Amino acid sequence: MFSLGRRAHFAFRLVRHASLSSRESKYLTGTHTGPELVKMLETDNSKILKLVRRKVDERTALMAEAEQIAINGDPSSQEYRDKTRRASELLVFQDAWSSYESAKSNLLETHTLLSHPDPDMRDLATEEYPSLPPTLTSLLLTTFPSLLVPPSSSSQHNLAGALMDLKSGVGGQESSLFLSELLRMYTRFAGSKSVDEETGEVIKAKWGVTIVQQNDADAGGIKDAIVEIKGKGAYDLMRWESGVHRVQRVPATDSAGRVHTSTVAVIVLPMLEESDKVEDELFKMDDVKIEVMRARGAGGQHVNKTESAVRLTHTPTGITVSMQDERSQHQNRRRAFQVLRARLLDLKLSADIASRRATRRSLVKGADRSEKIRTYNWAQDRITDHRVPGLTVRGLEGVMEGDGRVGGGFGGLVGRVEEWGREVEVEECLGEMMEALDKEEGQGEVGK
Amino acid sequence: MLNNFRARLISQLGRAQANSEIKWMNQFIVDSTGPGAKATANTLRLEDLLRRRVGGEPLQYILGTQPFGQLDLLVRPPTLIPRHETEEWSLKLAKATTPCPSAPITILDLGTGTGCIPLLFATIWPQGSVHAHAVDISEHAVRLSTENALRAGVSTRNTDAKEARNTFTAFRADYTQDKFWEDPRLKPPYNLVTSNPPYIPLQEYEELPPSVRLYEDKQALYGGKDGLDFYRSIGRVLGFPGALASEATIALEVGHDQASQVAEIVERIPRIDIGSLEIWKDAWGKDRTVVARTHEP
Ligand SMILES: C[S@@+](CC[C@H](N)C(=O)[O-])C[C@H]1O[C@@H](n2cnc3c(N)ncnc32)[C@H](O)[C@@H]1O
Numbered sequence: 079m080f081s082l083g084r085r086a087h088f089a090f091r092l093v094r095h096a097s098l099s100s101r102e103s104k105y106l107t108g109t110h111t112g113p114e115l116v117k118m119l120e121t122d123n124s125k126i127l128k129l130v131r132r133k134v135d136e137r138t139a140l141m142a143e144a145e146q147i148a149i150n151g152d153p154s155s156q157e158y159r160d161k162t163r164r165a166s167e168l169l170v171f172q173d174a175w176s177s178y179e180s181a182k183s184n185l186l187e188t189h190t191l192l193s194h195p196d197p198d199m200r201d202l203a204t205e206e207y208p209s210l211p212p213t214l215t216s217l218l219l220t221t222f223p224s225l226l227v228p229p230s231s232s233s234q235h236n237l238a239g240a241l242m243d244l245k246s247g248v249g250g251q252e253s254s255l256f257l258s259e260l261l262r263m264y265t266r267f268a269g270s271k272s273v274d275e276e277t278g279e280v281i282k283a284k285w286g287v288t289i290v291q292q293n294d295a296d297a298g299g300i301k302d303a304i305v306e307i308k309g310k311g312a313y314d315l316m317r318w319e320s321g322v323h324r325v326q327r328v329p330a331t332d333s334a335g336r337v338h339t340s341t342v343a344v345i346v347l348p349m350l351e352e353s354d355k356v357e358d359e360l361f362k363m364d365d366v367k368i369e370v371m372r373a374r375g376a377g378g379q380h381v382n383k384t385e386s387a388v389r390l391t392h393t394p395t396g397i398t399v400s401m402q403d404e405r406s407q408h409q410n411r412r413r414a415f416q417v418l419r420a421r422l423l424d425l426k427l428s429a430d431i432a433s434r435r436a437t438r439r440s441l442v443k444g445a446d447r448s449e450k451i452r453t454y455n456w457a458q459d460r461i462t463d464h465r466v467p468g469l470t471v472r473g474l475e476g477v478m479e480g481d482g483r484v485g486g487g488f489g490g491l492v493g494r495v496e497e498w499g500r501e502v503e504v505e506e507c508l509g510e511m512m513e514a515l516d517k518e519e520g521q522g523e524v525g526k
Numbered sequence: 527m528l529n530n531f532r533a534r535l536i537s538q539l540g541r542a543q544a545n546s547e548i549k550w551m552n553q554f555i556v557d558s559t560g561p562g563a564k565a566t567a568n569t570l571r572l573e574d575l576l577r578r579r580v581g582g583e584p585l586q587y588i589l590g591t592q593p594f595g596q597l598d599l600l601v602r603p604p605t606l607i608p609r610h611e612t613e614e615w616s617l618k619l620a621k622a623t624t625p626c627p628s629a630p631i632t633i634l635d636l637g638t639g640t641g642c643i644p645l646l647f648a649t650i651w652p653q654g655s656v657h658a659h660a661v662d663i664s665e666h667a668v669r670l671s672t673e674n675a676l677r678a679g680v681s682t683r684n685t686d687a688k689e690a691r692n693t694f695t696a697f698r699a700d701y702t703q704d705k706f707w708e709d710p711r712l713k714p715p716y717n718l719v720t721s722n723p724p725y726i727p728l729q730e731y732e733e734l735p736p737s738v739r740l741y742e743d744k745q746a747l748y749g750g751k752d753g754l755d756f757y758r759s760i761g762r763v764l765g766f767p768g769a770l771a772s773e774a775t776i777a778l779e780v781g782h783d784q785a786s787q788v789a790e791i792v793e794r795i796p797r798i799d800i801g802s803l804e805i806w807k808d809a810w811g812k813d814r815t816v817v818a819r820t821h822e823p
Contacts, residue, residue, distance in 0.1 A: 378812070380782075382738050402546055
């Protein structure tokens with residue numbers, strides 16, 4: 079019934095969502111029969127089923143209406159196009175629902191075959207059976223929720239990547255040194271090629287990396303830097319780096335050998351595709367004050383100094399952006415506008431999230447950028463992420479240097495944070511949806 | 527020694543600017559000493575670059591290039607280094623004009639130097655929409671601007687306007703001469719005339735900072751006693767019958783206090799009818815460019 083390929087696919091999913099399986103494992107361990115499992119699953123998760131069912135029904139209704147328009151009305155009308163577009167957006171629900179239904183009947187039928195009089199039939203069924211409960215459970219507990227809650231708000235915008243803004247915090251020179259190490263970790267992770275351990279194939283660099291701005295500290299290290307990470311998915315992953323990073327180690331300069339604690343603050347901004355028009359829905363050109371640094375005297379032919387620094391001030395928000403790394407004023411200006419746009423979009427996204435969160439009980443920890451998200455402890459050779467329960471990795475150097483393995487090094491670490499964050503996000507939103515559902519049904523009853 | 531130069535550069539330029547320049551010099555060394563390059567870390571040392579810089583040599587001559595819009599132009603003494611102000615108004619003009627291959631336009635750039643102004647247009651506008659003629663009295667400038675055209679991938683074939691690509695041709699000519707228009711390589715009428723002529727008056731010339739006066743061509747800077755000699759010449763050149771197309775644009779960069787006098791010179795050019803005249807400010811708030819558009823009389 080199920081091909082091996084399909085089974086392998088689901089097995090893979092279960093491994094990937096290893097942490098989710100805590101929820102799923104409740105159904106997969108123990109000795110309940112197929113029909114018992116289906117009953118348990120469907121009673122415990124009746125709200126998820128209801129939410130998906132509604133989407134499927136919505137699609138069916140839309141298709142019927144569209145057909146009516148096609149027959150009796152004007153198929154070139156906006157109304158027709160809207161209905162069919164929405165219907166095709168909902169197709170994924172229809173598909174998932176059908177998979178779920180067929181997995182369910184498959185499970186129930188195979189279960190009855192387990193006691194079939196024909197021993198051959200029994201053998202076949204016995205062989206098939208173990209793969210079926212995980213399939214069904216994963217569809218209900220993983221696939222459905224992830225369809226109901228589309229990935230982060232950022233995916234609504236057409237993002238070209240991320241701008242990471244790193245600033246040294248407490249700890250003076252140590253902080254600057256640590257900042258340069260973090261920067262190196264990020265650029266190596268995003269910009270270097272890696273090797274697939276199993277196939278030995280060289281995997282090309284994940285994303286394009288450009289250091290947009292860098293201010294070196296006089297005594298070594300970097301005071302602050304902005305790095306551009308360009309490519310699909312860069313923001314969705316790297317945004318989990320926003321927050322305060324703490325380092326604990328004995329600085330080379332401390333002759334007494336005391337452990338110092340220093341910090342670096344990271345803010346990850348969403349970067350839009352660069353457009354020809356400077357102005358867009360994020361700001362009005364009239365609201366941006368453009369300044370060039372310093373007085374230039376007569377200017378023009380009189381002066382050949384390279385004074386290319388540019389500062390932008392967005393008056394309504396008070397955001398200022400200074401850029402002086404390029405020799406060309408034109409380039410500095412372009413860069414400054416890119417950073418301004420990212421800051422404004424970030425502001426907009428945070429406002430969206432805050433307004434949604436006002437109704438929510440729990441918070442995704444670490445969304446507040448002043449919060450400490452991670453500790454790098456040299457003496458204990460460990461990195462601990464404070465958001466994800468129990469997430470400590472050993473082999474600090476390996477993470478910071480990027481050890482080239484798929485799923486290893488920094489990528490493995492941030493990958494786990496992302497997975498956790500996505501789960502929290504799904505759970506929160508799902509919670510909201512269910513609450514809304516309860517309210518609606520409650521009202522329905524009062525109305526009767 | 528290195529630290530001594532560093533300290534002197536900081537005292538000359540301020541910390542932030544000095545740090546940026548050192549960073550650019552280091553980057554230059556990295557870029558020019560890579561595998562296959564002629565220079566090595568031994569022949570190209572930061573210390574030597576810093577010594578030259580502290581001695582007053584412009585950074586652009588030391589590094590050999592200057593960005594201009596999207597272009598990365600070669601610069602070489604004594605040809606004038608393109609200025610930020612010129613970049614700014616040229617970009618603005620490039621955006622304000624939208625030629626297309628079906629109606630290509632011709633440009634005359636008077637005193638082209640590195641070729642920066644017309645090369646910027648030729649790389650921004652669509653292929654086949656512009657044919658530029660650039661003149662200069664200096665053989666150095668003619669050669670350098672031609673190199674820059676090739677570097678930017680702009681064709682240097684002097685054809686009649688049927689070429690499918692944008693073209694740039696530079697040649698030696700003196701636009702203060704009465705027989706200027708007798709040169710057969712010129713193909714009037716022109717749709718757009720640009721110039722950043724030498725505009726520094728006598729008094730100010732003597733007070734120029736050494737990095738300008740000692741390194742850049744006097745012929746590129748000095749504009750006569752009142753600084754306006756070349757605008758008067760340009761006025762004569764453009765007043766010649768048939769020099770300009772019926773609807774043409776004239777864009778002239780001016781010194782910090784010359785805009786109104788230059789505007790007056792332009793308005794008095796014989797035989798042309800100025801439809802509109804604008805004075806554009808630069809990013810530092812100085813009147814920098816006089817832009818005039820003619821319309822059919
Ligand atoms: C201020 S520079 C401008 C160079 C270039 N257009 C720019 O903006 O960087 C003036 C240029 O005019 C040239 N020039 C000076 N007198 C000239 C003349 N009589 N005929 C042609 N070119 C002349 C100089 O050689 C110099 O390259």
